[in-house]
Amino acid sequence: MTVQAHSTMTDAEAAGRGRATAQPFAQVWTGGSEFELRTFDRPQLAPGESLIRLTAATVCGSDRHTVSGRRPGACPSVLGHEGVGIVEETRGDVPVGTRVVFSVTSVCGECRNCRRGLSAKCTSVRKVGHESAESEWALSGTYATHIHLPAGVAVVPVPDSLPDGVAATAGCAVATVMAMCEAAGDLQGHRVFVNGIGMLGLIAVGAALARGAAEVIAADPHADRRDLADRAGATETIEPGTELSDIDVALELSGAEAGVRSCIGSLGIGGTAVLAGSVTPGPTVSIDPEQMVRGWRTITGVHNFEPHHLAEAVEFLAADGAALPWEDILGGPIPLTDLTQEFAHPTRGLRTIVTP
Template identity: 65%
Template sequence: MNGTASALVWRGGSSFETVEVDLPQPGPGETLVRLTAATVCGSDRHTVSGRRPAPCPSVLGHEGVGTVVTTNGGRTVDGAAVVPGTRVVFGVTRTCGTCEPCRRGLTAKCTSVQKAGHESFDSDWPLSGTYASHILLRDGQAIVAVPESLQDGVAATAGCAVATVMAVLERAGELTGRRVLVNGLGMLGIVAVAAALQRGAAEVVAMDPNAERRSLARGLGATALAPATDRPGTVDVSLELSGAPAGVRSCIEALGIGGTAVLAGSVAPAGTIEVDPEWLVRGWRTLTGVHNYEPRHLQQAVDFLEDLGDGLPWTDILDGPIAADELAAEFLRDDVPRLRTVLIM
């Protein structure tokens, strides 16, 4: 295929280099997408700051939206053939579909998993991330068509934050009439508040030390509390999205009889949390975790955004857009006033 792609290659720290590479010819099941927007996820901020290990050099970024340029037999999650010109979002994980976890329906834990924005630039998948003009979607990577009603920055969040929340809520079970605690009001937390209320929660209690984020949750209809001074009381379901040990303890301790706690924020070492097994057993309580998501959750994410997307305060959630030459400075910011920054290449 003729033409080149422009990629922001991460060289370590806050150093990014613009590199031109030949456009790849998609192999079997692969799809080449021209990206129209990407969003900066908090996990990439952790990578650049050194809090999370990652291959270097690499093209970071895993939340994006774009238009199909060409495909070699790619299919969407619902089984439809991918068509050039279609606007799409895509999954974080590329999976084999044949290993034991994949056969069990846990493709997120594929034994040979590869991840968008997490692969070396020197590997066989250099255009794996969204901080580039193009991304090559591999065979085994989920693809979902996006309605034109969703603006680019909104649609991009489906690929990580919103799809992860869909997986978390599936794990939590029925929410109708239940009292739900959401701890950690980053992008996942704000989406979780809106989705839990949409699914019929009687009350959503939202906790975060950041007053502005509490205000966002309050605007969606949640009871917003500051963890330093407030206690959530007893809840039926708790969703832990911060990864902070204190937040994990709060989510577990708040569970009433028959309650379920879903942990999704603890993706880095943070020490151990004590749990009394007798309390767990006698209370019929459930403690579970979610990491990444399944292809169906990406479709659910797009559906959720289409149904309720306009109900979220996107002007307060999305920052930017910024251009490619502003990305390095974005990672050096001490203050990040909004939950996602939109990048346009």
């Protein structure tokens, strides 16, 4: 069934409906810095699908890039891909009433990439918070009271110990870092370099320590970000451009050309660089093949994640991740009706909590 938006709402009308509204509503991005609050028909669920009543979302930097014009996106659309909520209706396996987080990808499970365990690169992938509000998957994003999850979206229950704002980050930032750690291999006793201390970089510091890294060096140009890395347990924080060597694992989150060069150049014998920040076109970075061959060095990339990484993200947040400085990581909460203002004047913090 095609789910179409059919009316706009005032802020007062939205506030009056409350959390138990039968009819979903969402902030629809209509281009530039403009959002419009609209109501939606409840979707008729197909086998394997669920309707989640959202209790919180967090604002990812990639959505800020979409709104600012730095990244293309479907328009109009319901943005937002980090969220947590309660299963309100389902034709899937997770019972009604279960509190869950969900993957950013909807995948077919049948193409060559899916069969190889690379469902993140499914040949027919659709993404949470990236689909047109005028398509059959209109309620695809988390800046809404509800999100409609197709059968190809992984869903993971969340323990009661995890606050909503913390849990919401599992579905993008934290699961992506879990995928990076897997690509990096064993971190036990290793020397790890994390370049770029945004949300993913800070999680990477905590995750590397949780996996037994002997030393974690974090780089960022901003003093407040380096302070967060210190509080997350980093062995040392440095400014970009500081020369490093003999690094076992370098995790690159900035996407900056200089950051990529720094990570590759820092590798010691047998070292691995995992790149995840380079998600937009940028300058070409050259490598010395002899250096790679003689040094048994590896360069790999990670984009999105697999379902087991989402489960690992929840486990991390419920255990070692709880010690991260969440009081300064998370800003808000703000109501859904204040979303336009949030994009114009961001709340302090690496993630802003949005509540419907």
